[in-house]
Amino acid sequence: MAAAQPWTANTTHFIAGTWTPATTGRTYPNRSPWSGHILGHAAAGDAEDTERAITAAHHAFPTWSRTRPAERQRVFLNAADLLEQRATHVLAALAAETGCGHHFGTVQLDFAVKLLRQAANLAYHPAGELLPSDTDGTQAMAVRKPVGVVAAIAPWNASLTLSGRAITGPLALGNTVVLKPSEEAPYTGGTLWAEILHQAGLPAGALNVITHAPGEAGAVGDTLLASPLVKRLNFTGSTPTGRRLAEKAGRHLKRVVLQLSGQNPLIVAADADLTHAVDAAVYGAFIHQGQVCMCARRIYVERPLADAFTERFAARAARLPTGDPADPATVIGPVINEWALALLDRRVKEAVGLGARVLAGGEPAPPCYPATVLTDVPDEAEIAQSETFGAVVVVETVDSAEEAVARANHTDLGLAASIITGDSRRGLRLAATLEAGIVHINDQPVNDEPQMPFGGVKDSGWGRFGLGFAAEEFCETQWVTVRDEPRTYPF
Numbered sequence: 001m002a003a004a005q006p007w008t009a010n011t012t013h014f015i016a017g018t019w020t021p022a023t024t025g026r027t028y029p030n031r032s033p034w035s036g037h038i039l040g041h042a043a044a045g046d047a048e049d050t051e052r053a054i055t056a057a058h059h060a061f062p063t064w065s066r067t068r069p070a071e072r073q074r075v076f077l078n079a080a081d082l083l084e085q086r087a088t089h090v091l092a093a094l095a096a097e098t099g100c101g102h103h104f105g106t107v108q109l110d111f112a113v114k115l116l117r118q119a120a121n122l123a124y125h126p127a128g129e130l131l132p133s134d135t136d137g138t139q140a141m142a143v144r145k146p147v148g149v150v151a152a153i154a155p156w157n158a159s160l161t162l163s164g165r166a167i168t169g170p171l172a173l174g175n176t177v178v179l180k181p182s183e184e185a186p187y188t189g190g191t192l193w194a195e196i197l198h199q200a201g202l203p204a205g206a207l208n209v210i211t212h213a214p215g216e217a218g219a220v221g222d223t224l225l226a227s228p229l230v231k232r233l234n235f236t237g238s239t240p241t242g243r244r245l246a247e248k249a250g251r252h253l254k255r256v257v258l259q260l261s262g263q264n265p266l267i268v269a270a271d272a273d274l275t276h277a278v279d280a281a282v283y284g285a286f287i288h289q290g291q292v293c294m295c296a297r298r299i300y301v302e303r304p305l306a307d308a309f310t311e312r313f314a315a316r317a318a319r320l321p322t323g324d325p326a327d328p329a330t331v332i333g334p335v336i337n338e339w340a341l342a343l344l345d346r347r348v349k350e351a352v353g354l355g356a357r358v359l360a361g362g363e364p365a366p367p368c369y370p371a372t373v374l375t376d377v378p379d380e381a382e383i384a385q386s387e388t389f390g391a392v393v394v395v396e397t398v399d400s401a402e403e404a405v406a407r408a409n410h411t412d413l414g415l416a417a418s419i420i421t422g423d424s425r426r427g428l429r430l431a432a433t434l435e436a437g438i439v440h441i442n443d444q445p446v447n448d449e450p451q452m453p454f455g456g457v458k459d460s461g462w463g464r465f466g467l468g469f470a471a472e473e474f475c476e477t478q479w480v481t482v483r484d485e486p487r488t489y490p491f
């Protein structure tokens with residue numbers, strides 16, 4: 001049997017419905033995190049390219065925003081079918097470009113297809129409300145209107161779904177979009193979406209994609225933020241980058257939706273089913289080699305279950321198959337790049353230097369970082385303080401779940417959390433005290449569905465994705481009144 005062809009693609013910008021190289025003609029190599037091979041070359045865009053994309057989106061807005069609901073619905077339903085038909089190709093591309101294994105690839109694909117089908121429905125959602133008025137003869141309305149051009153900046157780690165949700169809600173509500181995928185995922189986070197939606201019938205200019213070389217995101221982001229034609233920006237990525245963007249957005253009084261880092265706790269109560277707790281923790285900590293913003297980073301176990309849990313959990317972690325993301329048996333694939341691998345290594349070594357104990361893993365196996373379990377991590381260690389994007393998790397024993405909640409809340413981040421307990425009512429009571437945008441009881445923290453209000457509190461971000469909630473973020477509400485007869489004024 002012939003060996004499968006390695007996945008390859010050269011990519012350009014997509015502006016006004018046309019595949020367009022960078023104005024300067026520059027490209028950069030898109031490398032596989034597993035093999036290091038060049039998969040293709042991507043356009044290395046700049047501020048000028050970004051301005052062209054914004055102009056295209058601005059010109060497309062009047063037509064797309066007035067497109068009949070049936071037509072908008074048809075585009076998203078077509079796109080869902082096209083994406084499904086290309087499943088094998090998409091999974092291969094995700095593995096090659098981002099080191100995404102088969103399981104997380106199918107999770108992304110499933111989400112993206114559902115997202116498009118739900119977006120098709122959004123075309124028929126009510127566009128406002130009638131409001132009671134105390135002014136006789138006045139009919140009042142709150143009318144929801146698309147804002148115009150929405151900018152979207154997405155990360156590489158779940159490139160298909162995170163770029164998808166960054167553009168689909170805004171488009172379905174009648175906005176036009178400029179998408180800037182991560183430099184690590186120009187195809188699966190950018191080009192692929194343009195291909196599918198264009199083929200599905202989205203008119204030229206409604207979606208534009210700009211890519212850029214590593215280290216050159218600033219010029220694209222700054223242009224998007226400074227343009228008066230861009231009315232909103234949504235960003236998914238790290239808290240430090242999100243904070244910089246929000247500071248700049250403030251200067252331009254531009255509203256932003258921010259989905260940022262997580263330092264997500266998983267709390268195991270003493271009455272938990274041990275097997276379920278271990279299964280959930282292994283999945284929640286190590287899915288996509290720990291490179292999901294919702295991954296469990298800290299596991300707090302009530303003392304009576306702590307030894308048994310920790311022993312079984314560390315043993316399972318140590319056995320997780322590590323290697324080629326194209327092999328369906330692999331659980332721990334490559335880290336996205338050598339800088340991320342070096343950061344993981346440095347943070348684990350720093351924690352160990354401060355007294356942490358390694359219960360599994362703890363040494364890099366380039367380009368992978370094997371599943372690693374630490375305990376006795378002091379609060380001052382970087383790994384205890386901020387999100388560490390990789391297959392490293394901290395397990396600690398607590399005297400009570402309430403203590404776990406207090407420790408979980410003792411961080412600036414508040415994205416997702418989960419609690420495993422035999423008493424789901426107690427779980428609900430604990431959930432109410434957790435400072436997190438998302439809490440799952442008797443599950444691990446990595447979950448998403450297109451219709452759910454996805455987002456964090458504290459430094460994990462502002463605003464919510466989720467199609468039913470996107471209208472809040474990507475529309476303006478206009479108060480309109482109408483009278484059929486003259487009104488009497490006092491002077």
Ligand code: ADP
Nearest residue numbers: 153154155181182183217218221236237238241
């Ligand atoms: P990650 O660790 O996931 O790469 P980042 O926050 O660095 O997190 O990246 C998320 C997205 O933000 C990527 O698309 C990246 O290119 C983009 N980005 C990084 N720096 C900037 C910047 N200064 N302006 C705009 N976008 C940026």
